[in-house]
Amino acid sequence: MANDGLEPQAEAAAPTSVAITIQLLVLAVAFVIGRALEKIRFQWMGEAGAALLLGLVVGLILKAAGVGARLAAAVAFKGGIFFYILLPTIMFDAGYSLDTRMFIKNVGSLCLYAFVGTTISCFVVGLMMWSFGMWGWCHSMPLLANLTFGALISATDPVTVLAVFQRLDAHPDLYMNVFGESVLNDAVGMVLYNVIASFLDGKDVNAGSVFAGIGIFVAIFLGSTAIGIAIGLLAAFIFRSRYFYSGPIAIHGPDPGSTDPTEVTSGSNSTFEVGLAVVFAYSSYLVADAARCSGIVAVVVNGMVMNMYVRPNLSMEAAHKIETLFKTLGGLFELFVFCYIGTTMFLQDEEFKIVGYTALSLAALAVSRAANILPCTAIVNLLRPVERHVSVAQQFMLWWSGLRGAMAFALSVEADERFGEYGKVMKTCTFYLVFITVLFNGGTSAYMLKRLRLRAEDTPALILHLHDNLAHMHGFGSQDTAGQGKKGRSEGSTRGQSARTTANGTGKGRGKVEEGEGEDEEEAPDQQLLLGAGGSSGGSGGGAKGGSLSKDGMG
Template sequence: MALELSLASASASPPAGWLAPPPPLAPPGKEQQVAGVGILLQISMLVLSFVLGHVLRRHRFYYLPEASASLLIGLVVGGLANISNTETNTRTWFNFHEEFFFLFLLPPIIFQSGFSLSPKPFFANFGAIVTFAILGTFIASVVTGVLVYLGGLTFLMYKLPLVECLMFGALISATDPVTVLSIFQELGSDVNLYALVFGESVLNDAMAISLYRTMSSVRSHAAAGENFFMMILQFLETFVGSMSSGVGVGFISALLFKYAGLDVDNLQNLECCLFVLFPYFSYMLAEGLGLSGIVSILFTGMVMKHYTFSNLSDNSQRFVSAFFHLLSSLAETFVFIYMGFDIAMEEHSWSHVGFIFFSIIFIVVARAVNVFSCAYLVNMSRPEHRRIPLKHQKALWFSGLRGAMAFALALQSVHELPEGHGKTIFTTTTAIVVLTVLLIGGSTGTMLEALDVVGDENTSIENYEDNNGYMPPTYEEGTSSGGGLRMKLKQFHKSTTSFTALDKNYLTPFFTSQTDDDDDDFSEQPQNRRVQFYDQ
């Protein structure tokens, strides 16, 4: 009897090293049906999001902006799919894949950000934008990471290693103020404030990704303390190399379209195809070189708008403007739906509620340190009439929503960090994204009215016409305090004027065939990535 039992157990248990056979594949017809259902559901949510966003904007209901509506649609549909008996194959169509996000959804959004920048208000505030986006993002990342680390040491929250805290600080410092910008333009806020928020958000994403990848590389190789200077060098190498790559591709495209003679009617199709391919060429070139494709495609967009765009025929200009705006709007709406669906479907670690609570407080503090310290530095270099007022600083502080970039980096951290650490960071980021998009996005209109920045007098780009936004102000007033630092900041401000003269006298004639009268055409392009659907 014992022998029979042993033989039976031996036959029931597979031998060592034996692999279970893979589950049987679904018939090809069934797979196509599942794919069709998944794509149909995605298209339906996109249609619903656009229609709902249009209705909300038409009735000026600012408590539920378009981005918030798209996120809610994804959350609701994902929640229903999660509690229902939806097939696993269908649900996999909605899994948030970081590769899909970074390779297909993010590039058109970032390129359109650089491509739609109006040069006059942007370069008039260039020093302030760079200060907020580069120095400010670095400050916010470090302050957040250090506070989270100290919170773990004092047992206020779940303890993480310092490098992982800095990784969290970098990814959560990526802002996405799409909702705020949409309402800014709808209600008519100050053009300088709009340029600051928009310019910071454009460069901020690139900076946050570079910081996150640098911290991740430091963590994977050695202790952070032994490689601090290498970390700074690596970050500068990545950022400067990516920027140079993007600018170089943009200049090459400008020369190609200037001398290739493509701006004739029978070559319009070829002209548009080449123009559309250059941004992705820039992105993939940077990624292939181990640099940041996001930084590269951003600067490619800025250079192509300023130089290449004027070398196109009129019909091609209209087409590429509409095409990239359409592509970025679809990608942006889909990202929020995609994100909401995945938030509802993913497994979350809610065991560390204290980590979420204190992280939100630390992020608010870090954002305040970022905005008010950078505004102080900027105001030191500006005359009285050009300083950033306190109400604009408060609006900047309020505009620090977290969105798809932070979510994608957090999802990436799940695979890079130990299971408990990655899950905690992902759950915290998810809670922060939902909270900021729904609550802060919905209260933006009330905030603008409370701060009295709605309908400011300086709402027109024509205010830059007289001096093109670049005229260096006089500095005779108020130079007695903070002399050394103040003079250095003023000198940096004057360098913007020098670059403008270089651009006007040498770069523009070399890379374009436009006349001086064409310069103003660039400023007429709408700045906001979403609100252009509703320009009337």
């Protein structure tokens, strides 16, 4: 009898086990293909594009094999897994690895692109698609449905472009603008989506409700930011307390021959430190979500606060483990999402063949991106000194880098479950937009970067020299040498923070960041001639993440 009771449970669990195995195998193959493409320096496709195509092939095979409905459902993309497992890790890694000081220096321009620009993009897409539908050019949906689509599709995910920027040593200001905007506008897009979707759910639309929606939007951001800061500071207080403090090792390393038991043994607490840091990272997301705020905003802010105030109080071993853990999981989860998206597509029953809607939405995306970048950049340039203006070439690259990815697709899956026919149109169209932008825009980004001469080596040596001197005058310039290359850009968190702290405190700050050299050593003579003794214009985060400096709040 007992066995009879267990058999149905085992039978029900079988599709889930098979689905997880399939997804893990796809992820492993995608990871290997991505590494191989990087090794052979194939510039026309990145890891994300390879994962998306591989997922499509696997989904097509499963579809042709006639897998059962239960297995298809188990393999398909699930919003819950994305929002509560994958997304918090990806976003915490983005906040924790961000060069916080340079982000703060650029916060004005980044917020302008993310808040004002994303809102402009949302309404441009929504109004254009509503107009096209009214004119009979494509599938017609109500204005609110089109605005909801505009909100979810306005979230950018330039993971492929950023990988290219790191590999080709892109101009640091360009990297910071693309990366910083993408971190913020995911949160803006999600909050906009939730606010507009509440009207589509049946909430009355009038002047009062519109102003109430704006108030909710602002309140959500302020509340989420407060939660992220509070939990980050609580973590810093706990790690700073005398029971957990490991700062001497985190900053300088243990003093040889030291008999101080705290200094000698604090490294043995690294497992506890890592575990506690993970708890604080995830709790910021979950607390904000439970409070009906934005978990994305909270976890990004929490990552930035922990980067500034928790990292210096960690043992060196724990600091390295935390950075490695979140960098590894963040990268794998990001890749997994694209595998997930690709595998899902052919396993879903498409009831709407919306070629016209998709083609016109692609045009709307291009127009909305320009409506975002051009006026916001004009304001930024108006408030910056001439030598810090965002060039026309950088503006074009910002426009070109507006790929759509994980966040847009996850919101479209949620819309599919929530809005019936309208949601089905949004999800199907979003998949095609993700597919096109990741493969086309992402695949051509290396060519565009070289063609527009936006690599650091294309910048006149005098400008970079003055830029680095300005950074040094402000006390947070680069500590790395000119030959840091690609690896230094992609890694820079713990080593940069440790070196900066040491430089400010003891004058020993050059050491650790130079570990980022490695594979680009053959380029050192040219770069040394270009950059001079001042090194890269990046900040503590390593290279491109820290390149933007200014005399004012617009960065």
